[in-house]
Amino acid sequence: MFMNSNLFEPGKSKSERTFVQSAVKQNIRFDGRKSNEFRDVKLTFGADWGTVALSMGDTKVLAQVSCDIGTPSSARGNEGTLHLNVDIKGVAFLDEVQATHDQRQLTLNSLLERTFRSSRCLDLESLCIATEQHVWCVRVDINVLNHDGNLYDASTIAALAALMHFRRPDVSFIEDEIRTYSERERELMPLLFLHYPVSVTYCVYKSSTQPLVDPTLLEENAADSIIVLSFNSYQELCTLNAGGTAPTNVRTIMQCAHGAARRSKALVQFIRKALELDAERREQPMQVFGLMDLLNETAPKLSFKYLMEEEAEVDHTPDRARVIEQKSDVEPMQLEEPVPQAQMQTPKKILAETTEDDIAWLPQEQPVDEATPTAAKPGKAKPNRAKNKGGKKQQSQTTKKQNDSDSEEEVTQIL
Secondary structure, rough: OOOHHHHHHHHHHHHHHHHHHHHHHHHOOOOOOOOOOOOOOEEEEOOOEEEEEEEEEEEEEEEEEEEEEEEEOOOOOOOEEEEEEEEEEOHHOOOHHHHHHHHHHHHHHOOOHHHHHHOOOEEEEHHEEEEEHHHEEEEEEEEEEEEOOOHHHHOOOOOOOOHHOOEEEOOEEEEOEHHHEEOOOOEOOOOOOEOOOEEEEEHHHHHHHOEEEEEOHHHOOOOOOOEEEEEOOOOOOEEEEEOOOOOOHHHHHHHHHHHHHHHHHHHHHHHHHHHHHHHHHOOOOOOOOOOOHHHHHHOOOEEHHHHHHHOOOOOOOOOHHEEEEOOOOOOOOOOOOOOOHHHHHOOOOHHHHHHHOOOOOOOOOOOOOOOOOOOOHHHHHHHHHHHHHHHHHHHHHHHHHHHHHHHHHHHHHHH
């Protein structure tokens, strides 16, 4: 007889849900964060192009991108294809019930398909080799190493970083023959993007009006409703997915959308900065790490917190811009130069944009002051309008007379 694995998953029992609801009512989170505070995102790039490991708290995801030459669909013969697949079999407490795996996997795949394929973030026409004959088929495989909540945001960020990091070989199609060039013959080609979507997840509870951003597994399972918003770097809404039993008004959704738009823009900037640092690291010898280094967490990590703090400072020297957290067997290493306390106390512009939950942009009722001068009454405005109309008519008549006289004078001169 198999035991129900849902009992071992945090937040599924009634006592845990009651405990989380009471904590949220008092604006308390178990990891010490605020309701609008995110966990630190860390990226690690592997030796192969398109291999990225992401850790967001205890949630860890590995994304790999591969490509192959195939045939296009009959409806779109000049566009390549993009496939996404999420594998959550590595989660230990869900191994006993296969239905839980299938349900979560289908939900994640559908959300990722809507974020990347339905929004058409990738330029699929650039993947065409020969119209209606040969195209590139790009595939993204996401493996969940550990699940501690907010798995959809982690998968989206890892997939976007892997696609931006990926390079495909160059090909030529001459006389119905495809020739694939190696890296020594020609440089590898990056993928072309139309926009860069990033998702942000919120949890809504009946006991509190303030939603929680970036929930853990305990908070996610005890939530009454979940709102998933996907924005690109232009702060345009790509997808919106909301479901649950908690009533959500327009103000709550707009407040979540405003914070998600700022968070998405900051994450795209972080991924671009991390790619620049990875390109600098690849130019140095013996600085490439393999798959085992990613799994063992011995490869250097690029932290969102420290990297964006360094970018917010005035000093942008190359030595200080590299914020790479290296982990060894003895002790983890962070910054080479410690940041003074005076700089740590100064507010950071970029972090303030991503963590603050400002509601000043929402429409508010402005009080009407009786002492302020009011607009003119309609009764007084009528004579002025009549005068204006009369003046316009007189001007038009004078212009007509002048035009007629001018034309007569010209005619008499000619005769």
